[in-house]
Amino acid sequence: MQHENRLFPVRVSLLRQNFSSFKIDNLIILDMNNIRYLTGFTGSEGVLLISKNKVILLVDGRYTAQAKIETINAKVIEYKDKIEGIGQVINDFGLKNIGFEAGLISVQMYNKLSEKFPKEIFRPLGDELKLLRVFKDESEISLMREAADISSSAINSLVSDIRSGCTEKELALQLEIKARRAGADQLAFEAIIASGENSALPHAKPSGRKIRKGDFIVIDFGVKYKGYCSDETCTFAFGKLTAEQKNAYQIVKDAHDRAIDTVRANIPASEIDRCVRRIFGERYEHYFSHGTGHGVGLEVHEAPRLAPNSPDVLEAQMVVTIEPGLYIPGRWGIRIEDMVLVKENSCEKLSKMDKELIIIE
Amino acid sequence: MQHENRLFPVRVSLLRQNFSSFKIDNLIILDMNNIRYLTGFTGSEGVLLISKNKVILLVDGRYTAQAKIETINAKVIEYKDKIEGIGQVINDFGLKNIGFEAGLISVQMYNKLSEKFPKEIFRPLGDELKLLRVFKDESEISLMREAADISSSAINSLVSDIRSGCTEKELALQLEIKARRAGADQLAFEAIIASGENSALPHAKPSGRKIRKGDFIVIDFGVKYKGYCSDETCTFAFGKLTAEQKNAYQIVKDAHDRAIDTVRANIPASEIDRCVRRIFGERYEHYFSHGTGHGVGLEVHEAPRLAPNSPDVLEAQMVVTIEPGLYIPGRWGIRIEDMVLVKENSCEKLSKMDKELIIIE
Numbered sequence: 130m131q132h133e134n135r136l137f138p139v140r141v142s143l144l145r146q147n148f149s150s151f152k153i154d155n156l157i158i159l160d161m162n163n164i165r166y167l168t169g170f171t172g173s174e175g176v177l178l179i180s181k182n183k184v185i186l187l188v189d190g191r192y193t194a195q196a197k198i199e200t201i202n203a204k205v206i207e208y209k210d211k212i213e214g215i216g217q218v219i220n221d222f223g224l225k226n227i228g229f230e231a232g233l234i235s236v237q238m239y240n241k242l243s244e245k246f247p248k249e250i251f252r253p254l255g256d257e258l259k260l261l262r263v264f265k266d267e268s269e270i271s272l273m274r275e276a277a278d279i280s281s282s283a284i285n286s287l288v289s290d291i292r293s294g295c296t297e298k299e300l301a302l303q304l305e306i307k308a309r310r311a312g313a314d315q316l317a318f319e320a321i322i323a324s325g326e327n328s329a330l331p332h333a334k335p336s337g338r339k340i341r342k343g344d345f346i347v348i349d350f351g352v353k354y355k356g357y358c359s360d361e362t363c364t365f366a367f368g369k370l371t372a373e374q375k376n377a378y379q380i381v382k383d384a385h386d387r388a389i390d391t392v393r394a395n396i397p398a399s400e401i402d403r404c405v406r407r408i409f410g411e412r413y414e415h416y417f418s419h420g421t422g423h424g425v426g427l428e429v430h431e432a433p434r435l436a437p438n439s440p441d442v443l444e445a446q447m448v449v450t451i452e453p454g455l456y457i458p459g460r461w462g463i464r465i466e467d468m469v470l471v472k473e474n475s476c477e478k479l480s481k482m483d484k485e486l487i488i489i490e
Numbered sequence: 491m492q493h494e495n496r497l498f499p500v501r502v503s504l505l506r507q508n509f510s511s512f513k514i515d516n517l518i519i520l521d522m523n524n525i526r527y528l529t530g531f532t533g534s535e536g537v538l539l540i541s542k543n544k545v546i547l548l549v550d551g552r553y554t555a556q557a558k559i560e561t562i563n564a565k566v567i568e569y570k571d572k573i574e575g576i577g578q579v580i581n582d583f584g585l586k587n588i589g590f591e592a593g594l595i596s597v598q599m600y601n602k603l604s605e606k607f608p609k610e611i612f613r614p615l616g617d618e619l620k621l622l623r624v625f626k627d628e629s630e631i632s633l634m635r636e637a638a639d640i641s642s643s644a645i646n647s648l649v650s651d652i653r654s655g656c657t658e659k660e661l662a663l664q665l666e667i668k669a670r671r672a673g674a675d676q677l678a679f680e681a682i683i684a685s686g687e688n689s690a691l692p693h694a695k696p697s698g699r700k701i702r703k704g705d706f707i708v709i710d711f712g713v714k715y716k717g718y719c720s721d722e723t724c725t726f727a728f729g730k731l732t733a734e735q736k737n738a739y740q741i742v743k744d745a746h747d748r749a750i751d752t753v754r755a756n757i758p759a760s761e762i763d764r765c766v767r768r769i770f771g772e773r774y775e776h777y778f779s780h781g782t783g784h785g786v787g788l789e790v791h792e793a794p795r796l797a798p799n800s801p802d803v804l805e806a807q808m809v810v811t812i813e814p815g816l817y818i819p820g821r822w823g824i825r826i827e828d829m830v831l832v833k834e835n836s837c838e839k840l841s842k843m844d845k846e847l848i849i850i851e
Binding site for chain 2: 171172173189190191192193194195209210229231232233234235236237238239240253255298302305306309310314315319329330331332333334418419438456458
């Protein structure tokens with residue numbers, strides 16, 4: 130615990146070192162995952178104010194006791210009204226030149242603050258904060274390994290439960306039970322179990338549809354373990370596939386494998402995406418309707434973004450997904466996804482399921 | 491289905507009738523629950539544009555097929571980049587005087603749009619849209635009844651599973667399994683099972699703590715059924731309570747019952763909150779660290795707000811929670827919550843568990 134507690138002051142110090150390049154003296158943080166990352170507070174609402182020598186966590190009455198228990202590096206102050214709470218702290222400490230997360234603060238909140246204070250004291254930050262959580266430290270990687278182990282084991286154990294007539298919903302529930310019994314705190318996102326024609330919808334919700342012969346079953350699953358997410362997708366065949374389906378699976382698998390072989394530090398994220406699209410080629414590329422991957426951490430989708438127009442560059446200590454897929458509308462879909470840790474000259478798979486085609490008879 | 495499908499065009503028409511009082515000709519909607527309410531689209535990302543004669547749903551490639559299946563009253567357009575997609579529609583149709591949800595659009599997004607278009611064409615809306623989903627129609631109430639039935643039955647059935655040594659986490663999992671087997675699509679929020687000293691934290695997460703004699707067990711639970719939420723809290727006694735605990739339970743129960751007796755159309759929401767605080771009195775009020783309730787619908791927390799400073803007035807067809815609680819830091823806590831439908835001269839409990847003290851031996 131001692132070790133864990135030291136993390137938060139260190140993270141705040143590292144962030145403060147960027148204040149001059151961000152051209153700010155103070156920072157208002159609203160993103161609850163950023164707040165958790167910097168203080169350990171796990172509540173669902175609050176505001177963090179970081180000045181050059183203070184860390185103040187503003188919470189409402191629901192969270193006062195919890196915030197005091199969870200944080201060691203922040204002074205906890207209770208507010209009745211969020212905007213007034215922020216205003217009070219800005220006044221009390223005479224804060225000026227205050228950065229804020231422009232992608233998160235609403236126009237409404239900004240306008241209300243601007244009624245109380247001159248607009249010039251606020252400075253919107255955009256991409257500056259994108260890197261805050263992008264490099265995972267050892268404590269984070271170890272939690273993500275745990276999360277990945279839990280979800281892989283749950284998927285692996287589900288294989289033997291899949292029978293003709295099972296509904297997607299019941300399988301989703303079984304999967305969650307396995308993961309939670311194995312220590313998952315909650316799911317990282319609602320599990321996708323999409324069979325037959327439903328598998329052609331990349332983000333289908335588990336339905337009452339019954340599994341039947343000839344189905345692809347796409348299982349996209351991740352858990353949260355002590356705040357950190359996993360994300361993995363397997364596509365199983367239930368009974369015999371057509372030659373076209375088998376061929377398509379192999380193409381997605383090739384694209385997935387090649388992309389993973391290509392991942393290393395200093396490569397543009399868009400290059401990994403291009404690598405997938407090159408393998409899909411003209412015949413298939415337009416059936417691949419999303420990006421190749423995304424960062425994972427306290428959020429299941431965070432920076433960087435692996436997509437055609439992404440400006441991001443992969444670096445060591447990032448954790449990203451590689452998830453090519455093909456979706457033939459109204460018929461079937463395939464997605465294969467691993468979560469990987471970027472290293473200097475390669476990457477390490479954190480997801481544990483083997484991605485060779487599994488045919489469930 | 492025919493009936494359900496007619497709901498969406500009707501809701502859009504009702505909203506359009508307010509355009510002149512909002513002083514807008516067009517409206518950009520980002521809130522995914524608002525988008526679901528107006529079109530039936532259940533995806534996690536998208537933008538809805540409503541003009542005087544068009545309804546356009548912008549989605550990314552993940553959701554194109556799904557959006558076309560789910561919506562009948564919106565033209566679906568796929569975007570690669572959200573801001574550019576919005577910009578394209580504004581350009582193509584020459585839209586001006588466009589309202590947007592000021593509490594939801596980020597300063598970043600607004601600034602990017604303002605680079606492409608004169609700021610004057612955008613008009614921030616705040617409280618104007620608060621009422622959009624506040625009055626529940628019969629189809630919504632019937633889904634919320636289902637949701638409330640599922641969560642009440644799950645809590646009721648959990649009572650016989652509670653034994654000395656059970657962990658909060660395992661009980662939370664049991665509760666979820668029961669609810670999902672009974673038809674819940676997912677939970678409305680992470681279940682709270684808080685025992686002993688944990689019950690003093692209004693928003694505790696289920697932990698590995700084992701239930702033991704003398705505990706209060708606070709169970710705050712809700713499910714989603716076809717998008718609609720339920721929300722109910724029971725506090726059980728495990729074994730014998732002290733006289734102080736019994737007395738406190740009775741006070742919370744009295745406050746809860748009195749508040750419910752007071753709920754009816756045209757009463758200020760703050761009056762319901764005051765009714766609770768009057769019963770708690772000087773001795774207990776400072777142990778009640780949150781508001782008395784909130785609206786429930788597609789979101790588990792939505793308008794109106796039942797709190798000391800709330801400007802809201804209760805009206806027939808609103809669904810709200812009544813949830814007084816007392817939290818003695820480090821020792822124990824109690825919360826009793828029902829979800830009720832406001833009627834002209836009274837309210838109807840949608841939550842089904844009886845709130846007399848249940849002592850589990």
